[in-house]
Amino acid sequence: MSQLLKGKKILLGVSGGIAAYKICELVRLFKKSEAEVRVIMTPSALNFVSPVTLSALSGNEVLVNMFPETDQDKITAVETKTWHVYTGLWADVFLIAPATANTVAKLANGISDNFLTATVLSSRCPVIVSPTMDEDMYRNEITTSNITRIRESGYWVIPPVIGELASGLVGVGRMPEPQSLFDYTVNFLNGHKFDLNGKKVLITAGPTYEPIDDVRFVGNQSTGKMGFALAKAASQRGAEVTLISGPTMLQTPRNINRIDVTTAEEMFSAVDREYLGQDFIIMSAAVADYRPKSRFRGKIKKTDDDTMTLVLSRTTDILEHLGRNKRGFKLIGFALETENEIDYAMDKIRRKNLDLIVVNNPRNYGAGFGTETNVVTLIDSTGKQNIYEKMHKFDASNLILDRALTL
Ligand code: CTP
Secondary structure (H helix, E strand, O other): OOOOOOOOEEEEEEOOOHHHHHHHHHHHHHHHOOOEEEEEEOHHHHHOOOHHHHHHHHOOOOEOOOOOOOOOOOOOOOOOOOHHHHHHHHOOEEEEEEEOHHHHHHHHHOOOOOHHHHHHHHOOOOEEEEEOOOHHHHHOHHHHHHHHHHHHOOOEEOOOEEEEOOOOOEEEEEOOOHHHHHHHHHHHHHHOOOOOOOOEEEEEEOEOOEEOOOOOEEOOOOOOHHHHHHHHHHHHOOOEEEEEEOOOOOOOOOOEEEEEOOOHHHHHHHHHHHOOOOOEEEEOOEOOOEEEOOOOOOOOOOOOOOOOOOOEEEOOOHHHHHHHOOOOOEEEEEEEOOOOHHHHHHHHHHHHOOOEEEEEOOOOOOOOOOOOEEOEEEEEOOOOEEEOOOEEHHHHHHHHHHHHOOO
16 A cells, blocks of 8 residues: 555545546545545535445545535434535645536636535635536537636646547547546645745735826836736645735635735735734735825816926835834845846845845846746845746746745
């Protein structure tokens, strides 16, 4: 018997597709590798495999119903427990296989109408989904956009394979064999870092908008992608993440406490409320340095003058404020510089009392606002530099977190 998964807690969600019968074999593989396994079934999965079998194989009761027995004659005692929350917190990883088109659609929309979907919504561990269905259902654009949506929310998706389907047709949509699902889970658990477990991380993201009047503002081109990628990466590594975001179109990654703000002063108030007790604070927001000195109530009318003057005043430098009030957290700032990047960045580290600064130059191809990638240099307070090639913002986020953990 191998000990590949010794001490790992695997939650297995089974929804109602014919491939559900193969899950017995998967449970056996997990148990043989010394994992602890709990199985949740949707009510329709009961048509394809017996909960008694899965309970015997896993050595745990199989969870199906959200609510206790309500048939008056059968009630002996009722205890209300939030089992879906408890079960979600218990697991190291949550694998949903097979995940029918219906279950995938529910995950994509946050529907929690059975024990499985409610547990997914309240879980903090990584969720792996194995969509399994007939080819036409799989290729339907509603299903493909649902799969894209769950990927974007931070779920891992194991693509279905080509083969014979329940309909008798041959095509894509089959669940990979239990051994493949097992291998995927082992690789995932071995490769995945949970090194921010129990840590609190505060991240700011996006631009700020500083109102001129009721319809106009001074803003910048930040889209928030870097900060959101950082939040997603930190949460996936087990951190409790608070994300304070300026105006952006981005969806909130799962398991993240998001606070929306508009102006630099609102961002400052939110940070000031949240910063105590944090282990890491990462200021990736492009906070406005200046705001219109006075805000016009209503809409400013144009005049016959060819020019108009807007008087600006300084906003609070949030990063500097945090640097002056360091209470046990590591402070990470960003610098967007177009020239003399390293000199300016070193100066910022000293002035703002930073532990690390992430420097990017928007002139570099693949860096800056709105792009999926970034080109970053990390510099710590001793002046040690790490220069990186262009990479996806999610990968850059993981490098920043790797470095943060060494501070
Ligand atoms: N920042 C902040 N509060 C502000 C302005 C900026 O906390 N009012 C933070 C940003 O989130 C970023 C860092 O400061 O982490 C660098 O911002 P930047 O505007 O590049 O630096 P400045 O110190 O304003 O320097 P410069 O004007 O030279 O660019």
